[in-house]
Amino acid sequence: MNDRRRILVCDDEPQILRALKVILRDAGFETVPATTAEEALDLAAVRPPDAAILDLVLPDGDGVEVCHEIRRWSRMPIIVLSAMGDEDAKVRALEAGADDYVTKPFGARELVARLQAALRRVQGADEEPTITADGLEIDLAARQVRRDGTDVHLTPIEFRLLETLARNRGRLMTHRVLLTEVWGPEYVDDITILRGHIANLRRKIEPVEGPRYVRTDPGVGYRFTA
Amino acid sequence: MNDRRRILVCDDEPQILRALKVILRDAGFETVPATTAEEALDLAAVRPPDAAILDLVLPDGDGVEVCHEIRRWSRMPIIVLSAMGDEDAKVRALEAGADDYVTKPFGARELVARLQAALRRVQGADEEPTITADGLEIDLAARQVRRDGTDVHLTPIEFRLLETLARNRGRLMTHRVLLTEVWGPEYVDDITILRGHIANLRRKIEPVEGPRYVRTDPGVGYRFTA
DNA sequence: CCGCATCTTGACGCGTCCTTGATGCCGAGC
DNA sequence: GCTCGGCATCAAGGACGCGTCAAGATGCGG
Structure with a gap:
């Protein structure tokens, strides 16, 4: 039985995807990789992961759209990766329901810390009184x-x-x-x-x-x- | 023999329907899927489920109407899904006999909790002297x-x-x-x-x-x- | 038909809260 | 070291909601 948290990771660049896989594995997470927006949405719907990390620029669309789609039915934590200086897309992603952002190039420790913080948030978010x-x-x-x-x-x-x-x-x-x-x-x-x-x-x-x-x-x- | 509770789920978006199916299965429920208002009413009439989850916006009508129809002959718990900010439709659904509402995006645990609460409520209501x-x-x-x-x-x-x-x-x-x-x-x-x-x-x-x-x-x- | 209890409506004074703009502070960039 | 933009704070005004009262409307029983 595997009870590790599953993290959907979507990025079109293979080397970043690989790096994220290593970083997350070392932090005790399981990675569900995707390289396109459509693939990410399919994977998320078939078996909802515990959280998602999305690059803002994807071959077949925008990370903002993916964020928006997922937010129509799920509150899973979403962290977006934005290139430096892309302030506008960053804000739009947050307004589409992202939880947090990390600017590339990112440090492994920072990313993991933000991911864990976001996961912690969802624990008690069950519309408590x-x-x-x-x-x-x-x-x-x-x-x-x-x-x-x-x-x-x-x-x-x-x-x-x-x-x-x-x-x-x-x-x-x-x-x-x-x-x-x-x-x-x-x-x-x-x-x-x-x-x-x-x-x-x-x-x-x-x-x-x-x-x-x-x-x-x-x-x-x-x-x-x- | 299968004694799991049967939940009628009506939503026109396949992704959301799939996600709901997974969420409910994990919580020990059986899902009866429908994508239109008419289909939902047919399924509910043929073999009444234990509860219903209805999206407010459907291709061939309004979730409020479905709610109203079902209430003509059944007191089964009904939970409506409403898009954020759609306060008006939400209120109309409650007045049409819905038990509770959950705004999209919803947390899996929140939805299940509300569903179980609604099912429990049907068991018996208490009075304070x-x-x-x-x-x-x-x-x-x-x-x-x-x-x-x-x-x-x-x-x-x-x-x-x-x-x-x-x-x-x-x-x-x-x-x-x-x-x-x-x-x-x-x-x-x-x-x-x-x-x-x-x-x-x-x-x-x-x-x-x-x-x-x-x-x-x-x-x-x-x-x-x- | 009358009288009483209750409900409804509008006006008025008062207090609280919201809004707005000015001011000073801090950090970033040059 | 300087300038500039964003942020926090504060004070003053104006608006709004609240509680109160009294008069009129309504309904019921005698």
Whole structure:
């Protein structure tokens, strides 16, 4: 019996595919290789892997599309590989539902670390009634937040902001995604308002010594870390 | 002999159908696949399954219609799959008799958990005779309320309001939920009337120094706290 | 037909929350 | 070392929701 995690890896360059295979095997993962977008989607549907690593540029399509397709039916962790400087495609992949990105050339340790972090996230993501991250309790059904046992009062917008971040804990949420999710599509570009409420939220739930739960990814967005 | 539960699954996209099949098989269910609304209704009629999972968008109709049709003759658990952001269709499906909804993309474990919860719910529903919260007694069967031992007279609407709040004690009940629950779906937006009766209810059961049982959540709704 | 209890509706004052722009800080690139 | 862009913070205004009250509508029983 083999209980190793299966990782779908899609990249059109054979040497990168081989390198990824070695890196993942050493980290205790099983690799399911694919070289085209179509092959990746087929493999994912026939027997869903535990996570996927997708190159953004593929012969028969875009890694963003693959990401989008998979997200129609699965929440499996997806990490995209982007060439350096390809900021735009990176952000589009994140908005299509990717969990994180790694820019090529990547270090083996960084990739594995991000993969494991993403896998850890999915463990308790089963739409639990209450999310707990050391010292912070978020009761989604009751719409109640406690820090170190004492209740914290959040305004409606602050709660929805924290809720969407916590529901996607570990995942990098772009500014645009957060804005459309909390305020609606017409606020897509209003980053100022997002910043303001992030500040208020932090003042209420973060310890004084610095941000612990809500991390900033400069130029891209925010993420909730446990 | 096969005693596995049979689940009718209706989705027009082959990839999603395949993924659902795998997920359900791993959870110990047998899948009855269908790709159109008509096919789903036929299969359900020929040999009723134990539950149904329906996509909201189908080639020859709406998942809401299928839901409505099935409900004409069966109380089997129905779970609908809705695309993210399609709040309206989701609500209509629930009003047509669906038990629960899962938004795509869904986690495998979440879907299975909700399916099992729905199956369990069909077994038996429980009733609570009387709810007590320090100094306040609510006898649901006798429709009687006492505060500190003395009877309090509530009008019919006031009682139903308190009843729904108390049955979901601790949980925040939105304006919309309270209005549909107490007054009916056509009062969904009439917040004024809700405010008025909340005020009257408070005058009768709350101590003079301020609200203790019925707390207000600005912009969202009310909740009953013990 | 009348009176009472209840429900509904609108207006008003008040408090909270949202929004916006200005300001200062920090890191990256030159 | 300097400039520039992105980020956090703060304060002020304006908008919105809430609770309250009173008057009118409705329904029921006497």
